Amino acid sequence: MMTPSSLPVVLMAVAVVVASSPTAFGFVSPVPASVGVVPDGIRPSLRPRSSSPSKASSTTTTTTTTTTMLNSHKLVLIRHGESTWNDLNIFTGWADASLNERGISEASQGGRLLREGGYVFDVAYTSVLKRAIKTLWIVLEELDLMYIPIVNTWRLNERHYGGLQGLNKQETVDKHGKEQVLVWRRSYDVPPPECDKSSEYYPGNDPRYANVDASDLPLAEPQDHRRAIHAGMGGRDRTGDKGRVIIAAHGNTLRALVKHLDDISEDEITGLNIPTGVPLVYELDDDLRVIPNPNAIAPLRGMYLGDLEDVRARIAGVANQTK
Amino acid sequence: MFAAARSALFAASRNGARVSPNARSLPAALFQTADKHTLVLVRHGESTWNLENKFTGWVDVPLSPKGHEEVIEAGRLIRDSGLLPDVAFTSLQKRAIRTLWHVLEETDRMWIPVTKAWQLNERHYGALQGLDKQETVDKYGKDQVLIWRRSYDVPPPVVDRSSEHHPGNDPRYAGFDFPDEWTESLKTTLERVAPYFEENIAPVLKSGKTVIIAAHGNSLRALVKGLDGIGEDVIAELNIPTGTPLVYELDDDMRPIPQEGSFGPLNGRYLGDQDAIRARIEGVKNQTK
Numbered sequence: 001m002m003t004p005s006s007l008p009v010v011l012m013a014v015a016v017v018v019a020s021s022p023t024a025f026g027f028v029s030p031v032p033a034s035v036g037v038v039p040d041g042i043r044p045s046l047r048p049r050s051s052s053p054s055k056a057s058s059t060t061t062t063t064t065t066t067t068t069m070l071n072s073h074k075l076v077l078i079r080h081g082e083s084t085w086n087d088l089n090i091f092t093g094w095a096d097a098s099l100n101e102r103g104i105s106e107a108s109q110g111g112r113l114l115r116e117g118g119y120v121f122d123v124a125y126t127s128v129l130k131r132a133i134k135t136l137w138i139v140l141e142e143l144d145l146m147y148i149p150i151v152n153t154w155r156l157n158e159r160h161y162g163g164l165q166g167l168n169k170q171e172t173v174d175k176h177g178k179e180q181v182l183v184w185r186r187s188y189d190v191p192p193p194e195c196d197k198s199s200e201y202y203p204g205n206d207p208r209y210a211n212v213d214a215s216d217l218p219l220a221e222p223q224d225h226r227r228a229i230h231a232g233m234g235g236r237d238r239t240g241d242k243g244r245v246i247i248a249a250h251g252n253t254l255r256a257l258v259k260h261l262d263d264i265s266e267d268e269i270t271g272l273n274i275p276t277g278v279p280l281v282y283e284l285d286d287d288l289r290v291i292p293n294p295n296a297i298a299p300l301r302g303m304y305l306g307d308l309e310d311v312r313a314r315i316a317g318v319a320n321q322t323k
Numbered sequence: 324m325f326a327a328a329r330s331a332l333f334a335a336s337r338n339g340a341r342v343s344p345n346a347r348s349l350p351a352a353l354f355q356t357a358d359k360h361t362l363v364l365v366r367h368g369e370s371t372w373n374l375e376n377k378f379t380g381w382v383d384v385p386l387s388p389k390g391h392e393e394v395i396e397a398g399r400l401i402r403d404s405g406l407l408p409d410v411a412f413t414s415l416q417k418r419a420i421r422t423l424w425h426v427l428e429e430t431d432r433m434w435i436p437v438t439k440a441w442q443l444n445e446r447h448y449g450a451l452q453g454l455d456k457q458e459t460v461d462k463y464g465k466d467q468v469l470i471w472r473r474s475y476d477v478p479p480p481v482v483d484r485s486s487e488h489h490p491g492n493d494p495r496y497a498g499f500d501f502p503d504e505w506t507e508s509l510k511t512t513l514e515r516v517a518p519y520f521e522e523n524i525a526p527v528l529k530s531g532k533t534v535i536i537a538a539h540g541n542s543l544r545a546l547v548k549g550l551d552g553i554g555e556d557v558i559a560e561l562n563i564p565t566g567t568p569l570v571y572e573l574d575d576d577m578r579p580i581p582q583e584g585s586f587g588p589l590n591g592r593y594l595g596d597q598d599a600i601r602a603r604i605e606g607v608k609n610q611t612k
Contacts, residue, residue, distance in 0.1 A: 130434070136429075146420045146421065147415040
């Protein structure tokens with residue numbers, strides 16, 4: 001917001017006033033001359049109503065000008081934190097588990113890192129699962145950006161774990177053997193067993209997918225799901241159009257996205273762990289291709305925020321856990 | 324439930340109509356569900372500036388701790404009523420957005436599409452924004468302040484673009500062209516609320532979706548004035564209690580269907596302890612609001 005001390009900057013800005021009709025948004029001037037009081041003071045030049053939103057916003061403030069210009073092609077990814085089902089060691093997939101206390105604080109921490117980095121967003125994308133939605137809400141609250149539009153899409157949902165959803169991971173190993181379970185979890189293109197259409201986990205039985213074509217609804221999914229790329233690239237394309245995008249999603253959907261962004265091989269992506277709650281920042285050029293960041297941790301070309309040693313440890317450490 | 328009623332129940336709910344889970348009212352519900360559209364209104368809870376007794380308007384203050392609690396309770400009332408919002412609308416102001424988020428969390432509908440619109444904002448308070456209410460009375464006199472607050476069509480003094488309160492200086496309004504001088508009365512608030520409802524919300528209701536709107540005292544006043552055909556004098560005095568879900572059933576022409584339990588000039592029905600609600604409405608009438 002503009003304070004009186006930033007007026008000189010505004011005065012120096014190019015002032016091309018495009019007068020638009022007051023009825024453009026249905027407004028009718030309400031002020032009778034007798035009541036209106038125009039305070040004394042300098043009338044600043046109006047900022048240009050040009051077609052480029054980043055230019056417009058960069059002239060209205062001083063403190064965030066630089067950040068705004070730099071942020072104009074930024075895409076930030078953030079993976080939701082721990083859910084109540086993580087504790088229970090259950091295959092979650094599309095089951096709508098909530099964040100637990102730890103997951104909430106991970107999201108707050110992620111939001112704080114973004115706030116400290118001066119990040120601003122114009123639009124947000126997330127899945128229809130509450131652990132990602134809540135993560136996004138916490139981040140936006142932290143950034144004081146609760147007013148930006150949020151797009152919820154099932155295409156950013158976590159991988160659907162088919163007939164394994166709701167099952168305890170250890171029980172599943174006991175039942176099917178360690179090798180088989182490892183194949184289902186780690187293989188790039190082998191899906192788990194399908195869930196039954198009468199199951200509570202069949203998306204056709206959930207009202208939030210009522211508008212999705214039945215042929216698009218999965219009964220199980222391997223790691224490779226193009227749908228996430230579809231949704232994410234829609235987001236990426238927005239960065240060129242109206243600036244700065246944040247995507248709050250899940251482990252496997254973010255894997256799909258970074259595989260696409262960074263052209264990572266199938267073998268490398270199956271083992272790649274994206275730590276929860278750590279913002280991952282991609283900078284894109286005008287052709288919306290990734291500009292590799294010098295602080296990136298290979299094979300990614302985007303940069304994690306926060307303590308990088310800590311992040312490296314988390315990437316390595318979690319790879320050994322059952323996920 | 325006998326088979327015929329049960330299949331009718333499923334048919335009705337597939338059409339998007341909301342059928343009461345209460346078996347006792349089931350036969351009546353079967354007749355009513357066909358052309359009934361459900362609209363739930365929630366006014367945001369207490370804000371930090373309510374506590375500080377300042378004119379707020381478009382200033383983006385958060386909910387107070389009590390405000391959070393109020394609207395969590397609102398969410399629970401909606402959940403317990405069996406109403407399931409399909410689509411949500413709110414303003415660009417965090418006290419309303421946060422209210423909506425609490426309600427969606429309590430009703431387990433966090434995934435529904437949410438549209439945020441400045442047209443649902445609180446009324447802009449012009450040059451009074453940020454001022455302490457008592458100081459304003461001291462400065463301008465009680466009568467003048469009463470006119471600015473209570474009249475239907477006399478707005479407070481304008482702000483111009485040099486003011487931090489002019490929307491041109493807030494990036495969230497970057498896509499919109501506001502005039503150089505800005506302020507609002509309840510009348511002009513209605514002039515931006517009503518068309519927004521017609522163009523964006525009514526079609527959603529007519530398509531069979533249950534809509535929830537989380538908004539502000541004056542934007543909701545503007546809305547119910549239109550829905551219930553309330554006169555200017557009455558609407559300026561009408562208080563819609565905070566954090567209290569107000570449920571409308573509308574016909575295909577968006578006219579409210581009279582409901583049992585509604586009172587006063589509204590055809591909407593509040594959820595919750597009816598006596599407590601009435602007491603609140605009466606109580607606030609006597610305060611300086």
